[in-house]
Amino acid sequence: MTFQHQHAAHCESGTIANLLRHHGAQVSEPLAFGASAALGFAYLPFIRLNGLPLIAYRAQPRAIIKGTAAAFGTRFRFERFSRPAEGQRRLDELLAQGQVVGLQTSVFWLPYFPETMRFHFNAHNLLVYGKEGDDYLISDPVAEDPQRCAAADLARARFARGVLAPRGLLYYPAHAPRAEIDPTRLAPAIRKTARNLLAPLPLIGVRGMRTLAARIARLDPRDARSSPFIGHLVRMQEEIGTGGAGFRFLYAAFLQEADARLPGQGLAGFAAELMEIGDAWRDFALAAARMVKGRDALDPPAIAALLRAQAAREETFFRALLRAV
Amino acid sequence: MKTEDVPQDDNYTLGGHRKGVYARDAAGRMVLVSSRGWEVEEIVTDQALHTLASQAAQAHARALSGLAAPLEYWMYARRMDPELLAQTTGLWRWRVRRHLRAEIFARLSPALLQRYADALGLPPAQLATLPPQP
Structure with a gap:
């Protein structure tokens, strides 16, 4: 069977959807994202990327692959190697075979990525x-078309x-x-997502957002490092794997698909509400970017208030979603 | 976000690629739309690129005046910092920092040079040279 590449919003959910579809499963990217309870938030200041903290808007790597595989009654073989050869x-x-x-x-070493998007993200x-010949044929879900890459x-x-490190x-x-x-x-995956966002831990879910808001509120607007911190936050959110708004829209798409399979739980209404929350994440990103660009004065407490x-x-x-399913 | 509101801002940072974003169509369904970028994303990516480029330019100037080894320039040119270069080479961070000094770099063994060359994806001989412009 020839392989069909499909464009996606996020690399891991797109990859797994393309791969399981190749094996005959009826799966879209949003279904993979939602069924694996991938939506989340984590502020991990002790993991640094180019000196800035890791802000993750999704479950840890491979959680989407494993969760989607389980929802489709299969599992994956994972293999790592000590030597490239x-x-x-x-x-x-x-x-x-x-x-x-x-x-x-x-991402950094993939030559088909534009130079401007090549950062050390593993x-x-x-x-x-x-x-x-020497070229691998690549289906990269964040690219519109199939790519090639030299060995x-x-x-x-x-x-x-x-x-x-992928090893x-x-x-x-x-x-x-x-x-x-x-x-x-579906229902357990939705409950797991809601519980992840409501986790009673200071760096996870909505509490993680509040911890990050407190950190932002302490930024000194005169410090040259403050603007890059806020820019980094938006970049983690919107550009890299489409964190904030993008993931809310992706999850809203999942809730619509779930509504068709679990009718009577009001999931379509939740989807509509989540779209509005996603729009507000976009407003947040826009306000932050205007400050980064210097169109508005840098005002960390205002950014913190939007995040809160x-x-x-x-x-x-x-909380409402958890009660509903 | 409605499908017709998906930004098509021709971000230079996307290099002509389009990214997939979900938006609501006229029937209220979420569908994937290809976007040529959103200015907000261009602003923050440009800021990150600019930071990296200015680090590389400063390291280039330091190497030209003999204050640092060209290795520091190549590290930043590869969008790394001492922490990431340490992780990539498997060396301690304080050793990497030390090796960025011109007089220490000049005495590095071929084996260490090869480790840096592998980490940065460059031929070892190039580590001691500088391009005319950063």
Whole structure:
């Protein structure tokens, strides 16, 4: 069967949806994202990327792959390698068997990414669906069209080191998935998402947003490092994997699909409300970017207040969602 | 966000690529729309790129005046910092910092040079050189 590439908003949910669809499952990117309870928030100041804290808007890497596989009654084989040559040999072997193979890679070393988007982020996901000469045929879900990548470049991207180092990780389904999602998986996944957002931990969920808001409120507007901190926050949110608004829209799309499978729970109404929350995340990003650009004066307490308002809205939303399902 | 409100701001940072975003169509369904970028994203990505470029330019100037080894320039040119270069080479951070000094760099063993070369994806000989412009 020839492989069909499909564009997506997020790398891991897009990769897993493309891969399971190739194996005959009826799965969209939003269904994968929601069924794996991928929506989240974590402010991890002790993990630093170029000196700035990690702000994650989603579950940890591989959670989407594992969660989606479970919802479709399969699981994945994950393989890591100590040496690039072994990693490449195994990839070639699986391709020769006709497998489409998922990889975790760095973004920085993938030459088909535009120069301006190449940062050292190690938890990118893509599929390899063939090889022609020295080039691997790549389905990168954040790209509109299939890509090609030379073997040496792909090896470098797979074996990049540092935070979240992929160590050559490749994955493929251990056996064929179900054609349709197990509908009993949906309500528990929704409850898990709501509980993640409402977690009683200071760095996670809406409390994590409040901790981050407190950190922002303490930024000194005269300090040259304050503007990059706020810019970084927006970049984590909107540009890299479409965190804030993008993930709310993606989750709203999931709630619409879930509504068709779990009628009578009012999920379509929740989807509509989440779209509005997503729009407010966009307003937040816009206000922050205007300060970064110097169109408005840098006002950390104002940014912090907007973030607290988002935390309050999401707290109300997820409490209601938890009661409904 | 409605599908017709999806920004199409031609971000230079997307290099002509389009990204997928979900938006609400006329029937109220969320669908994937291809976007040529949103100015907000361009602003913050540009800020990050500008920070990296100015770090590289400062390191270039330091290396030209002999205050630092060209290795520091190549580190920033590869969008790394001492912490990331330490993780990538498997060396301690304080050793990496020390190796950025011109007089220490000049005495590095070929094995260490090779480690830096591998981490940065450059031939070892290039680590001791500087391009004319940062």
